[in-house]
Amino acid sequence: MIEVHALTKRYGRTVAVDDLSFRVEPARVTGFLGPNGAGKTTTLRTLLGLVRPTSGTATVLGMPYRELDEPTRRVGAVLEATSYHPGRSGRNHLRVAAAAGGLTRSRVDEVLELVQLSADAHRRLRGYSLGMRQRLHLATALLGDPEVLVLDEPANGLDPAGMRWLRDLLRRLADGGRTVLVSSHVLAEVEQIADEVVIIHRGRFVAQSSTAELAARATAATRVRSPQAARLQEALAGQQIGVRGTGDDALAVDAAPERVGELAAAHGVVLHELVAERATLEEAFLELTGGETTR
Amino acid sequence: MRLLIAELLKLWTTPRTTLGLLLGMLAVVALGTVGMLAAATDEVRMSQTILDDLLSFAAVSATFALIVGVLVVTWEWRHGTMTETFLAAPRRERVVGAKALAAAAAGAVLAAAAVALTLAVAYVWISDEAAVDFGAVWATVGRLVLAGAIWGVLGVGIGALVRSQVAAIVLVFVWFFVLEPLLRVLIEGSDYLPGAALQALTEGGDDVLSSAGGALVATVYAIAAALLGTLATLQRDVA
Numbered sequence: 001m002i003e004v005h006a007l008t009k010r011y012g013r014t015v016a017v018d019d020l021s022f023r024v025e026p027a028r029v030t031g032f033l034g035p036n037g038a039g040k041t042t043t044l045r046t047l048l049g050l051v052r053p054t055s056g057t058a059t060v061l062g063m064p065y066r067e068l069d070e071p072t073r074r075v076g077a078v079l080e081a082t083s084y085h086p087g088r089s090g091r092n093h094l095r096v097a098a099a100a101g102g103l104t105r106s107r108v109d110e111v112l113e114l115v116q117l118s119a120d121a122h123r124r125l126r127g128y129s130l131g132m133r134q135r136l137h138l139a140t141a142l143l144g145d146p147e148v149l150v151l152d153e154p155a156n157g158l159d160p161a162g163m164r165w166l167r168d169l170l171r172r173l174a175d176g177g178r179t180v181l182v183s184s185h186v187l188a189e190v191e192q193i194a195d196e197v198v199i200i201h202r203g204r205f206v207a208q209s210s211t212a213e214l215a216a217r218a219t220a221a222t223r224v225r226s227p228q229a230a231r232l233q234e235a236l237a238g239q240q241i242g243v244r245g246t247g248d249d250a251l252a253v254d255a256a257p258e259r260v261g262e263l264a265a266a267h268g269v270v271l272h273e274l275v276a277e278r279a280t281l282e283e284a285f286l287e288l289t290g291g292e293t294t295r
Numbered sequence: 296m297r298l299l300i301a302e303l304l305k306l307w308t309t310p311r312t313t314l315g316l317l318l319g320m321l322a323v324v325a326l327g328t329v330g331m332l333a334a335a336t337d338e339v340r341m342s343q344t345i346l347d348d349l350l351s352f353a354a355v356s357a358t359f360a361l362i363v364g365v366l367v368v369t370w371e372w373r374h375g376t377m378t379e380t381f382l383a384a385p386r387r388e389r390v391v392g393a394k395a396l397a398a399a400a401a402g403a404v405l406a407a408a409a410v411a412l413t414l415a416v417a418y419v420w421i422s423d424e425a426a427v428d429f430g431a432v433w434a435t436v437g438r439l440v441l442a443g444a445i446w447g448v449l450g451v452g453i454g455a456l457v458r459s460q461v462a463a464i465v466l467v468f469v470w471f472f473v474l475e476p477l478l479r480v481l482i483e484g485s486d487y488l489p490g491a492a493l494q495a496l497t498e499g500g501d502d503v504l505s506s507a508g509g510a511l512v513a514t515v516y517a518i519a520a521a522l523l524g525t526l527a528t529l530q531r532d533v534a
Binding site: 075089 | 298301305312378384385532
């Protein structure tokens with residue numbers, strides 16, 4: 001369990017986190033959502049004892065991280081894929097972490113197997129791709145088989161197959177009763193992974209809700225392609241629907257695909273493509289906050 | 296204890312850096328030893344003082360120990376691995392302590408390697424000189440190994456204070472090879488400066504400090520730097 005209470009962090013005159021409070025419960029995957037610069041990373045680093053809060057508290061398993069006796073066995077964290085010595089091999093990176101956490105070498109081989117890096121474990125990290133480094137850091141986080149898992153933007157560098165694999169892994173861990181907190185600035189990612197989301201913006205709490213609820217609230221959007229794009233654009237604009245050309249014969253429309261298709265049929269416009277777009281995070285924000293938090 | 300093992304493992308698993316430093320130091324020591332022996336007059340070469348001269352050159356190993364100490368801290372900041380280090384050990388004073396012990400061990404090993412090479416070269420060259428007694432150097436060897444260990448700790452303190460790898464190494468070189476030699480010429484009573492104290496230790500004492508006194512003063516510098524470095528490390532946000 002994770003608890004953030006009235007957390008504030010200032011860097012000089014910049015307020016990175018502003019009176020932020022929320023709780024993360026075990027046995028589910030919680031998404032931590034906000035645009036770049038919203039204060040997600042600062043919040044997570046404060047939670048993990050790496051950054052001192054200006055005021056307020058952040059606790060994990062009921063106490064500040066710095067007071068945990070065996071942190072490696074209780075909390076696992078993946079913070080950034082840039083944290084590695086390029087001359088060290090993947091296995092040695094994990095051996096160092098295992099030694100510091102008081103864990104056995106056999107555990108190193110287990111987590112290497114788990115993240116499918118066994119075949120590359122002898123290679124220097126200099127030669128690893130971003131996705132491989134992400135998986136290596138995930139392996140490091142999982143070394144101590146922790147009760148709480150904190151991941152900062154884990155999707156960076158993962159290909160679609162890797163994302164799917166991560167999703168399944170986090171699902172299994174949450175179903176096993178663990179607390180999982182995953183930050184992201186992409187709503188679509190969080191929507192697929194998380195049961196619940198905490199949204200912050202400019203360091204402030206915006207909302208906490210189930211993912212399904214959030215998706216339902218998000219504004220619909222459609223991408224459409226037509227050889228008669230100009231006519232369709234005119235028809236949509238006539239219905240007060242937001243629309244803009246995106247090159248060639250394509251339009252981006254602020255309405256559900258059903259509405260666009262019906263309107264096209266009514267005007268006898270031929271469609272070559274009609275795709276439901278995921279709502280952007282920005283739009284979800286507008287919906288959730290009545291337009292007050294953005295710009 | 297497990298943090299010390301982790302720190303030693305960090306040194307062990309970056310062979311290019313650690314072996315590079317070791318081999319670089321051995322090259323310097325070999326060149327210095329051979330050069331000294333070749334340049335020495337027959338009279339000097341056949342006297343006991345030749346071994347002391349050679350070993351005082353092997354004291355260059357303390358400078359390499361200092362660099363290892365600096366690296367042990369600064370490469371973690373440079374590569375961002377300090378994040379994982381502090382996640383595994385959020386009580387940071389223990390991390391600095393483990394690094395100081397690891398650097399002391401590495402510094403002692405470097406000094407021992409330098410001494411071994413020096414004595415090996417000297418043995419091949421002059422062991423047939425009846426006047427030279429190789430059994431009489433053990434005290435000097437012990438002082439050099441101790442100097443390496445102390446300077447390893449000093450390096451950790453400097454690294455923890457400065458944090459930037461380049462800045463810390465530049466600082467070390469500017470101080471020990473430019474500023475302090477200058478101060479020692481200009482100022483009376485500069486025998487208590489760190490480089491002078493270490494020299495008193497490695498060369499068996501001078502007019503002001505005995506070798507034990509030199510060891511004490513050098514240790515005070517090393518511990519003070521490590522404590523200040525620990526305080527700085529405790530304050531820092533790892534962002």
